[in-house]
Amino acid sequence: MLISGSILSADFLNFERNIRELEPYADAWHVDVMDGHYVPNISFGPQFAAYLAKCSKLPVSVHLMVKEPEKFVSLVPKTVREVTFHQEATVAPVRFCAMLREMNFLPGISIGPGVHESSILEVLPFVHHVLFMSVEPGFGGQSFIEPVFEKIKRLVKLCPDRNFEIWVDGGVDMFWGEKLKEIGTDLVVMGSAFFKAKDPGEFGKLRG
Template sequence: MTFDRSIKIAPSILSADFANFGAEIRAIEAQGADWVHVDVMDGHFVPNLTFGPPAVAAFRPHVKTVMDVHLMIAPVDPYIEAFARAGADIITAHVEAGPHIHRTLQAIRAAGCKAGVSLNPGTPVEAIENVIDIVDLVLVMSVNPGFGGQSFIESQVEKVARVRQLVGDRPVHIEVDGGITPVTAPKVVAAGADVLVAGSAVFKGGSVDRPEIYGANIRAIREAAEAARRG
């Protein structure tokens, strides 16, 4: 992965057809997805259960772009190696999920993956100041993690701007996850985000038999985001 700040759309396969993941991943990539976002939830750190390492390993052969694995689990450290072996390109852990985020990020990098750190809506940017030099990505949650389809929390736009200021000229992606649509994408991009996670906004109305709808949805988000950057 070479670093650049171009707008990247990362559809969340939590919104895909669970009986057809391989075809869904191939469809979104063919229709313009830059990354594939995998939401891992444990029913403990967040109120939902999704994928474990075997599922991620099953997705891997279908992902030709970047597999962006977001661990909403606690504890995180015992599972890093398994998700790395499963084929994650990026592993993102939550600063709130354990007492030693610096150790967690070191472990992700030692496992051969890019290291991301995530902030819940109620967590201040200051929580990551002392690890900003060992991360490759900062993920700002613009909904409370656990479920897809939630409404965007407007206060997180200012948080994205503060993360962008903290990042400065470091090669660190700023990703936003939650309620991203053609309406909200321009707000977070104008504040400094370059990676946009979208679930229902990408998959709504489409299917593996009608993948062109995925393409139209991805283009609508990208065009709105790029217009905000130009504007």
């Protein structure tokens, strides 16, 4: 299982140093873009990923927590590997997946805690990954919403020969990280637990 550090929890007063210090303990970085409409908060634009790429050699993914993600994707730097969006934020999710692939991004679809996994079944053949939100999107530092774990297990069981990855974002600590690894999760996005850990090396047992 891979660990992607959510930079929402980074020390922005010492951002570059913080990223370089934690780079050995992560496999990728995760940038949440919020527009104040799809979610109530505002974070930073997709272009921030370009600065992150100058600080680290690790892959970078962008999560578009925005309405009409088609209007934002042109701002995503070419250094980004994966772009995740929410199905309900666009009127044409399959077409948007094709647009992302044409731009050399790997498309991912995200579902919030209150969204049933069956709602994305028709889109699964077109995505690189499914990002399960295990907290309500738009806020950092929340606790893992337990019913999401069962939802992940249902999708894994439903798609035994899946050709997409399972990602989980929100409230992931060592406890939930171990449980998620056991059921075959490919990547977890970690924010507060990772950036504020006294010893980030402790998460090494989750990797691989």
